[in-house]
Amino acid sequence: MNRATLLNLFKQGLGDLLEAIDHALAKPNRDPYAEADPERRPHEHDTRLLFVDELLGHLGWKRGAGGNVLEEARLQDATTKFMDYVGVVDIAGKPLLLVEAKAWDKPFVSARAGGAFESEADLIVAAIQHVRDGKSEDTSPAIAEWHKYLRQVEGYVRTLKEQYGHDLPRAMIISGEWLVVFKRPGETFLGVAVPDDIAVYRREEFTAQAGEIFKLLHRSSLTQDAPIPLRPTQLRQFVELADVAGAFRGVHVHYNHKAASSLFAPRPRISIYPATFVIRKDDVIYTVIDNDTPVDLDYERDDAGGESLTAHLHTIDARSTALLAACAHEVGGALPIPPLATFPGFPSDAMAKTFVGDLAAANHWLVATGDSSHFLLEEPRVADCRFHTWADCGADAIGQSAVSVRSVELRAFFIDTQRHHCAHQVVQDRRAGKCLIDPIDSRTCCQVCVFLDHCWTPAEKADLPCGQ
Structure with missing residues (x-):
């Protein structure tokens, strides 16, 4: 689906969502077990159910099993932290979007009494610097709640960078009434914060600013998913040579654990497919696999009567070399092969880098081996x-x-x-x-x-x- 169609669908979905929200807020008896209160606004859980969950869906993010959004994602640092939502490349993969949800009636960012700033973005920049300087909330240029919000997000961004090696592309703090987007959270919270890197919207502006919100937060703006596997001839649909950070050799491994007959104990059989992992400069991984006949892992008898993996490894190496050459031909130039240590890593539950990635089916793996053709x-x-x-x-x-x-x-x-x-x-x-x-x-x-x-x-x- 092209970008224009996605944008139109988002605008339509956002309009319908805002209309439904207005209708829900107008009901005085939203809670049938409490006294009717027309002024009551949703708390954080309700805000997530009524608004944030739906908005993420319209922005191309999928929650739940097989989705690409982690909820209450755990970060292990000096203390355990839980992030409300994290949109990822794949489930449990590289983080792309951090979402912190606040209750509907939480106040919009504002300065303490006597403070004056040209814009809310300028105020947020000053408040972030206050957090980074280690100063207390009672002297923050922003109200106390916003000092806490910014300190919280700063902690998440820092931990993702320092503990897990991830540069977070986007972050936002959202209630039903307002939305603040950090376009470059790593630079804003860990480098030099500037107002232009912060976008601020009120609910009454959501419809008019739908195009900007789409551009900043839609999944298609932060990553371009590719099927697994790709054929070499499909690479140019997803990446240009100038955008390639490197290519890593590897293999797809299939472990067959079933016996040929129920009368006998199962014996393992391991099939190997050569693979090439092409890495875009934003660390997105494109997996190209030689889907010809797999090569079974096994010894052969050598000339001296001993056992050897030579024939197996030579076959894999020849096909791996041909696959890498085919990928280079399709993108129009030699692909750099950096050290394996620089491989960005397959998705893992710990959000840490790993050279061995699980696939959806049991006993299937992707293995990055760098300049080697086999593990x-x-x-x-x-x-x-x-x-x-x-x-x-x-x-x-x-x-x-x-x-x-x-x-x-x-x-x-x-x-x-x-x-x-x-x-x-x-x-x-x-x-x-x-x-x-x-x-x-x-x-x-x-x-x-x-x-x-x-x-x-x-x-x-x-x-x-x-x-x-």
Whole structure:
């Protein structure tokens, strides 16, 4: 749907919403269990139900299961904070829009007695600086409630930046009677605040300013969703070469956990599809996947009669290279491949960066591997480590026996004595909560994983028993 159509639908929806709100406010018996009060105005919960929820819907944001809005989103800092609404790239993904809802009758921003400012935006700038200077609310240039509001939003913006690495594109404080939009909240609350970066609207202005509100807050203005996966030929619909921050190789992983026959125990099968993740400069991720026949992860016998991943890895690398070249051809130039550490991250419940992203279906993942074409190496970094074998781990062996067959229950794809298997309990204990590929395989040796340097600090790596 093009922008003109979206704008027209928003104007129509906003008009209908405001009309319905006026009708609801005119009823003296909105609460059937209380004495009729024609002057009563909705409290915060009612304001959210009557107005904010509906407005977000008209602005292209979807609440609920499978939506793109988190409600009461938790931020873990020195204290736990809860944000009313956060519009995200995908559910639990990168934050795009912070919404703080206030009760209907909460006062519009105003100066304390004796204060004079050219505009409400100028007053808000002064009040934000007062907050950043650590001064108390009783000396704020704005009334006390607005000092609290601004301090609250400042805390959210700062935590998102410092704890999670997110530059919030947009924020707003809203009641039914007024709306304040921060066009560049990171700069306004953490950098240099200027009045031009703050838009202020009263309810009677909403209709006349619908175009501006749409431009600032509609989901299509803050991100451009792309289907997963894209074909290389679809890339130009979403991104131009000048807007590309980088491209990262990766894979799509499908873990098949069902047995071919109900008469036998299930054995895991892992299928790999090469992928390229093209990153726009605003950190939006476009996922391009080679949807040709998947390549099953497995050893082959080498010339010496041993087991090797060489053939599998070479096949994935060749197809990954071809896919990256196809993407570059479609956007009209070479795609930069920055270090994996700069990857913006897939959505996660913690709003933190992760190289392994869940898809909607169970046992499906996207894995960003940077300039590598696979998350596995051909050989361990540590040669001749005996801890691939359970019996050689001695008292530090995992469990009561070796993993002799591939197991769905244990998530053990590689088995005892194989070079990609780890049987050491100390490593297993230390990787708990740290290993990015644990949902795919819980016993993979860390020394064959491309994420080794991202999971372990130098001191932690030096402390591993590998090869000792």
